[in-house]
Amino acid sequence: DGGITQSPKYLFRKEGQNVTLSCEQNLNHDAMYWYRQDPGQGLRLIYYSQIVNDFQKGDIAEGYSVSREKKESFPLTVTSAQKNPTAFYLCASNWDGSSYNEQFFGPGTRLTVL
Amino acid sequence: AQTVTQSQPEMSVQEAETVTLSCTYDTSESNYYLFWYKQPPSRQMILVIRQEAYKQQNATENRFSVNFQKAAKSFSLKISDSQLGDTAMYFCAFMKQETSGSRLTFGEGTQLTVNP
Numbered sequence: 001d002g003g004i005t006q007s008p009k010y011l012f013r014k015e016g017q018n019v020t021l022s023c024e025q026n027l028n029h030d031a032m033y034w035y036r037q038d039p040g041q042g043l044r045l046i047y048y049s050q051i052v053n054d055f056q057k058g059d060i061a062e063g064y065s066v067s068r069e070k071k072e073s074f075p076l077t078v079t080s081a082q083k084n085p086t087a088f089y090l091c092a093s094n095w096d097g098s099s100y101n102e103q104f105f106g107p108g109t110r111l112t113v114l
Numbered sequence: 115a116q117t118v119t120q121s122q123p124e125m126s127v128q129e130a131e132t133v134t135l136s137c138t139y140d141t142s143e144s145n146y147y148l149f150w151y152k153q154p155p156s157r158q159m160i161l162v163i164r165q166e167a168y169k170q171q172n173a174t175e176n177r178f179s180v181n182f183q184k185a186a187k188s189f190s191l192k193i194s195d196s197q198l199g200d201t202a203m204y205f206c207a208f209m210k211q212e213t214s215g216s217r218l219t220f221g222e223g224t225q226l227t228v229n230p
Contacts (some may be wrong), residue, residue, distance in 0.1 A: 031215050042118070042205055042220030043159075050215035059219070090159065094216070102149065104220060105159035 002027045004106035006031070006091050011111045013085070014077070021076045023091035032042045032074035033092040033103060036060060043090060049074055078111065086113045116141045116208050120221035127196045128229050134181075135191045135224045137206030143167075146210040148182070148189045149218070154202040162204070165189065196228045 004025045013019045035043040043056030050067040063082025092103040127133035150162040165173045206221040
């Protein structure tokens with residue numbers, strides 16, 4: 001079955017540690033996105049990538065980094081510079097980043113900083 | 115920058131009744147797309163319905179329909195014959211095409227509870 005997978009489902013991190021969230025898609029989509037969701041707020045865009053080896057900052061990129069070495073993979077690293085990393089993280093993808101194509105979402109990763 | 119506002123943090127409706135969720139947005143663009151996404155307790159985001167701004171006809175998907183008022187920058191979602199499975203957080207979202215790809219801007223969400 002085609003889809004987007006995110007791992008792990010739950011992740012715990014100690015303060016000062018970097019952690020990487022995985023996002024893989026087998027939909028052959030060109031564009032991939034990372035969003036952060038906090039209680040009482042909508043999703044906010046962290047980073048997005050339209051093609052391999054290229055990505056752009058979203059609205060809240062500080063303290064995060066990404067890579068896009070393969071079409072199907074778009075990992076997100078939450079660095080120690082992110083002051084409040086506890087949140088729910090969602091990965092999404094669509095065909096070519098054009099407006100008409102809906103974004104498909106993964107199941108999410110819940111990150112908790114201890 | 116675009117903004118999306120959902121003024122109803124929580125709503126409830128009786129099963130089989132109709133409910134309307136409100137959404138307004140602010141943009142200077144003339145060509146854009148609007149979406150309603152549903153996030154049930156599983157937290158999986160699911161597309162409910164979408165509307166192209168250049169189309170005057172309101173989009174419909176089975177029990178879901180929108181009232182798109184471009185001049186007023188309003189995009190409300192109507193759910194008819196509400197079902198228990200409609201209980202979820204509903205997000206309104208705006209998208210415009212940029213040279214580096216499309217970006218979704220989300221509202222804060224409306225938590226809808228369908229009561230038996």
